[in-house]
Amino acid sequence: MKVLVAVKRVIDYNVKIRVKPDHSDVDLTNVKMAMNPFCEIAVEEAVRLKEKGVASEVVAVTIGPKAAQEQLRTALALGADRAIHVETDDKVESLTAAKLLKRVADDEQPGLTILGKQSIDTDNNQTGQMLAALAGMGQGTFASEVQVEDDEVQVTREVDGGLQTVALKLPAVITTDLRLNEPRYAKLPDIMKAKKKSIDVKSPDDMGVAVASSLSVLKVESPAERQGGTKVASVDELVDKLKNEAKVIA
Amino acid sequence: MSILVIAEHHNGQLADSTAHVVAAAQAIGGDIDILVAGDNAAGAAEAAAKLSGVAKVRTADDGVYAYQLAEPMAELIAGLAGDYSHVLAAASTHGKNVLPRVAALKDVAALSEVIGVESPDTFQRPIYAGNAIATVQSNDALKVLTVRTTAFDAVDATGSAGVEAISATVENTLSRFIGEELASSDRPELGSARVVVSGGRGMGNGENFTLLDGIADKLGAAIGASRAAVDAGFVPNDMQVGQTGKIVAPELYIAVGISGAIQHLAGMKDAKIIVAINKDDEAPIFQVADYGLVGDLFEVLPELESKL
Numbered sequence: 362m363k364v365l366v367a368v369k370r371v372i373d374y375n376v377k378i379r380v381k382p383d384h385s386d387v388d389l390t391n392v393k394m395a396m397n398p399f400c401e402i403a404v405e406e407a408v409r410l411k412e413k414g415v416a417s418e419v420v421a422v423t424i425g426p427k428a429a430q431e432q433l434r435t436a437l438a439l440g441a442d443r444a445i446h447v448e449t450d451d452k453v454e455s456l457t458a459a460k461l462l463k464r465v466a467d468d469e470q471p472g473l474t475i476l477g478k479q480s481i482d483t484d485n486n487q488t489g490q491m492l493a494a495l496a497g498m499g500q501g502t503f504a505s506e507v508q509v510e511d512d513e514v515q516v517t518r519e520v521d522g523g524l525q526t527v528a529l530k531l532p533a534v535i536t537t538d539l540r541l542n543e544p545r546y547a548k549l550p551d552i553m554k555a556k557k558k559s560i561d562v563k564s565p566d567d568m569g570v571a572v573a574s575s576l577s578v579l580k581v582e583s584p585a586e587r588q589g590g591t592k593v594a595s596v597d598e599l600v601d602k603l604k605n606e607a608k609v610i611a
Numbered sequence: 612m613s614i615l616v617i618a619e620h621h622n623g624q625l626a627d628s629t630a631h632v633v634a635a636a637q638a639i640g641g642d643i644d645i646l647v648a649g650d651n652a653a654g655a656a657e658a659a660a661k662l663s664g665v666a667k668v669r670t671a672d673d674g675v676y677a678y679q680l681a682e683p684m685a686e687l688i689a690g691l692a693g694d695y696s697h698v699l700a701a702a703s704t705h706g707k708n709v710l711p712r713v714a715a716l717k718d719v720a721a722l723s724e725v726i727g728v729e730s731p732d733t734f735q736r737p738i739y740a741g742n743a744i745a746t747v748q749s750n751d752a753l754k755v756l757t758v759r760t761t762a763f764d765a766v767d768a769t770g771s772a773g774v775e776a777i778s779a780t781v782e783n784t785l786s787r788f789i790g791e792e793l794a795s796s797d798r799p800e801l802g803s804a805r806v807v808v809s810g811g812r813g814m815g816n817g818e819n820f821t822l823l824d825g826i827a828d829k830l831g832a833a834i835g836a837s838r839a840a841v842d843a844g845f846v847p848n849d850m851q852v853g854q855t856g857k858i859v860a861p862e863l864y865i866a867v868g869i870s871g872a873i874q875h876l877a878g879m880k881d882a883k884i885i886v887a888i889n890k891d892d893e894a895p896i897f898q899v900a901d902y903g904l905v906g907d908l909f910e911v912l913p914e915l916e917s918k919l
């Protein structure tokens with residue numbers, strides 16, 4: 362069984378972003394970029410499935426600018442066998458990303474496609490569900506455990522009330538939650554080896570998908586700043602302030 | 612405009628979130644219908660009919676909708692969507708599981724975690740862990756939205772809408788429910804509690820979370836946690852507050868032994884009052900706290916409990 366993993370280039374999770382003064386967008390000039398943390402978990406899960414003998418090949422795919430090849434190299438260093446780069450400088454909305462991933466899945470015929478549950482830039486949490494809909498497959502979102510058995514995959518999902526387990530007919534789509542696994546670090550020899558693995562570059566045009574958007578961002582603003590920073594000296598003072606100043610306890 | 616709100620319910624009981632989503636629908640304006648799909652969900656439909664501002668409740672009661680799995684739910688909703696200009700659900704794990712699937716079936720974009728309605732086609736939503744707020748306009752004929760419930764006050768329950776059954780049903784050959792492990796607690800729900808007390812890695816272990824119990828009892832609070840506390844196995848995943856956990860906006864949020872990473876702040880910085888208890892006087896949590904107390908939580912918590 363082949364496993365397809367989608368990885369996205371996003372800002373590093375430690376970066377605190379700033380909004381551009383003209384409110385057109387956030388300012389990403391010279392900001393450190395990295396693989397979306399949930400995608401790292403997706404790659405790790407795919408590689409573990411290969412190590413367990415469940416998966417025969419792991420193919421990583423990204424949609425994004427030329428620089429997104431850095432994230433594909435990371436995926437290759439972590440154990441993916443080869444990679445596909447759908448190159449575009451346009452901003453790609455979730456539905457378009459899902460359409461492009463669907464085309465890749467049509468070609469590759471993976472048994473499982475694993476994505477992150479959300480990317481930490483747009484926080485959309487949509488692409489996996491959309492891909493599953495377009496491909497007519499079952500979806501195991503927010504996965505914290507994945508088990509492949511015969512022609513099914515059992516996925517334990519982190520839901521608001523606790524955990525839910527579903528069985529999906531293969532092929533299926535999975536999106537990763539934080540506790541699915543702890544991703545490994547790439548070792549130097551693997552990083553060197555990854556440089557020799559192949560990356561197949563395509564364009565959305567080649568694939569017959571228009572990178573159009575039905576959403577327009579009218580403005581991007583900073584949220585209201587909190588006026589924090591006041592300290593109290595004792596528990597007595599804290600209780601007094603909560604009762605008499607903030608009036609949030611009786 | 613006509614809006615379909617997808618009800619969330621568990622064991623025949625309507626979730627609180629639905630009344631908040633109806634409020635968001637009212638902000639858009641137009642006729643509001645609620646869909647209650649489930650297996651033996653008559654109780655939830657009855658409660659939904661009482662929400663004020665609702666025109667009618669449509670019910671789809673069939674075994675295939677038990678546990679409201681994404682595959683049959685999305686097919687059902689996509690089939691009904693032609694009657695509506697908007698489809699709304701709460702930005703819960705349930706809403707986020709189902710609505711993007713509906714949007715893709717209808718070939719339209721989805722908007723996640725909407726926190727403001729500017730007009731029927733223009734909405735606000737947080738991006739980058741809430742460090743920026745984007746105003747986004749949708750040009751699709753059908754708008755598919757998940758709504759952050761803390762951003763909209765619940766409507767009251769003084770209505771009396773009619774209830775109408777949908778006869779058509781769908782098939783599901785893609786997925787099957789296996790089981791669930793739901794946390795049971797006598798405490799209020801995290802998302803709607805007036806007071807939330809959360810513990811972080813500083814709590815040290817799971818047993819020490821009992822130090823928060825007495826305070827939570829006295830304040831009628833829900834108990835939350837940071838990701839580090841959940842990852843370390845101190846408490847279960849459904850208690851995680853943050854960018855990738857639950858979003859809370861209580862009147863009072865007490866963060867104990869939590870450093871204040873941006874991913875945690877994303878889930879709680881809309882609280883009215885934030886209290887931080889941390890032994891490191893430079894912990895970033897103090898920058899957003901209205902009242903910060905520098906001290907060892909093992910001394911502070913028992914004293915606080917006794918003085919409340």
Ligand SMILES: Cc1cc2nc3c(=O)[nH]c(=O)nc-3n(C[C@H](O)[C@H](O)[C@H](O)COP(=O)(O)OP(=O)(O)OC[C@H]3O[C@@H](n4cnc5c(N)ncnc54)[C@H](O)[C@@H]3O)c2cc1C
Binds near residue numbers: 455574
């Ligand atoms: C301020 C701002 C303004 C924007 N304006 C526009 C605009 O005007 N028009 C527009 O079209 N877009 C715009 N975008 C971009 C667009 O919103 C996102 O890039 C798009 O939503 C992609 O989906 P996602 O990453 O949020 O998906 P999510 O559903 O959050 O991602 C989940 C998973 O899907 C997979 N995935 C998602 N994207 C990719 C990818 N590119 N390659 C490989 N795997 C992927 C990954 O596994 C990821 O973990 C804007 C973004 C921002 C922040």
Ligand SMILES: Cc1cc2nc3c(=O)[nH]c(=O)nc-3n(C[C@H](O)[C@H](O)[C@H](O)COP(=O)(O)OP(=O)(O)OC[C@H]3O[C@@H](n4cnc5c(N)ncnc54)[C@H](O)[C@@H]3O)c2cc1C
Binds near residue numbers: 374855891
């Ligand atoms: C993709 C991604 C998503 C994430 N999503 C979330 C999320 O949804 N929610 C979330 O919370 N985090 C999330 N995180 C993790 C986040 O970055 C932090 O790692 C996490 O919030 C840290 O938890 P903490 O504050 O409990 O632990 P730490 O940062 O280790 O802080 C512990 C604090 O306890 C204090 N302390 C220790 N002992 C005592 C004592 N005896 N008395 C008083 N104080 C004490 C310390 O001074 C310290 O400030 C995410 C990270 C990533 C990469």
